Amino acid sequence: MTKFVLPGFWVVIPAAGIGARMRADRPKQYLQVAGRSILEHTLSCFLEHPQLKGLLVSLAADDPFWPELPCARDSRVERVAGGGERADSVFSGLLRMVELGASDSDWVLVHDAARPNLAREDLDKLLGTLAQDSVGGLLGVPVRDTLKQVDDAGRVLQTVDRRAIWQAYTPQMFRLGPLRKAMQAALAAGVILTDEASAIEWVGLAPRLVEGRADNLKITHPEDLQWLSQLWRDKAPD
Template sequence: MTTPAFWAVIPAAGIGSRMRADRPKQYLDLAGRSILERTLDCFLGHPRLKGLVVCLAADDPWWPTLPSASNELIQRADGGRERADSVLNGLLRLTELGAGSDDWVLVHDAARPNLARADLDRLLGELEFDGVGGLLGVPARDTLKRVGTDGRVVETIDRSVVWQAYTPQMFRLGALHRALADALVAEAAITDEASAMEWAGYAPRMVEGRIDNIKVTTPEDLQRLQRNFAKH
C-alpha cells in the first residue's frame, strides 16, 4: 500500500531578528537561491503533494520576486501575530482548496532548508496509519542540565528520554485545527504544532531524522549550510 497524499503549510511571516540582516531570514541567500526556495524544494518535488500554502506577512515585498511565487501548487495565506496564528490561517486556506479534515498536513519551518527526501518519506511511511501523527526529531546527544533562576544546576536530566523536536510535523487537518484554535483561546504556551496536540491530550509520535535538518536561527547556522550546499 502506498503512502498517503498530503498537504503542506509553511509559516513564513517571521522577521528573524537574530540574523541582523536587511530582510527576513527566509529570504537570505543560500548558495544562489533564497532559504525559502530551498525549503520548498523537498515538498514541491514530491509526487504525493496535493498542494502547499505559504503563510506570509501582508506587506511582504520579497515573495512576489521569487520564481516559486508562480508555482501552481503554491497558494498564499496571511501570516499571523504568532506561529500558531499563521498555521491556523494556512489550514483554513487548505480547507478552501478542498482539503478534508482527515487529510494529512505537514507543517515545516520556512528556515529549515536542509530537509532530506528520505526523512520526508520516512515520516509519511511511519505515520500513514497512525491515529495521531507526529514529527521528525533526533534523540538528545549531549548531557542535559536543568538550571535554576540563579544560573546554578538543579539536576542532570536523563537524556535517554529527551528528543530535539524538528519539522515537518504531521497531523490530520481537523484535529490540528481544533487543537491550535482551542489552545490560542486558552492562551496556552504553544511553541509548535506538536505542543498544541499535546495540550489537547494527544501523544504525537517521534520519528528519528537526520541531525543536519537544522533551522537557520543565527548567522553561524547559515554559514554552516552555505558550506554544505556548496558541496552539492
C-alpha cells in the same frame, strides 16, 4: 522502503517572521545560499514530491520579497495571511485549506520556513511511518549532549536524564481536522503553542516521534547559515 503507500499531503509553511537574531537586512527566509533563497530551498523538497496536494505559505501582509521568487508563481503554491505568532500563521493556513476543499482526514505537514535541509528520505520516512497512525507525529532526534537544569542565577540544579529527551524538528504531520480543532481550542484558551505537536498534546493525545537526520537544521543565527553553506559546498560534485 516503507511498507505503506505514501499518502497525499498538504503543506503549511509559516513564514511571517522577521528573524531578528540573524541581524540581516531582510527576513532570514530570504537570505541567499547556494544561489537561491532559504525559503526556495525549503519549498523545493515538497514541490518535487509527487504526493503533494498543495502548499500554503503564510506571509506578512507587507512582505515585498515573496513576489520576486519563482515559486510564488507555481500553481501549487498559495500565499495566505500570516499572523503575529507562528501558531496564528499555521492556523491561517489550515483555515485556507478548508476553503480549498481539503478534507478533515487529509494529512497536513507543517514545516519551518528556515529549515531548508530536509532530506527526501526523511520526508518519505515520516509519510510512510505515520501513514496509518491514529494521531500523527513529527521528525526529531534524540539529544546527544549532557543536559543541565539551571536556576535563575545560571547555576546548575541537576543533570537531566537525556535518554528520554528528543529535539523536536519539522515537518510535523497531523490530520487536518484534529489539528485545526486542537489549535483552535488551545489558542482560545490562551495556550502558548511552540509547535503543532504541543496543540495535539494539549488535547490529550500523544504524537509519535520519528527519528530523522540531525542536519535538518533550523537557520536561526548567522553561524547556522555559514554551517549550511559549507555543508552544501562539501556535498557539491567536483
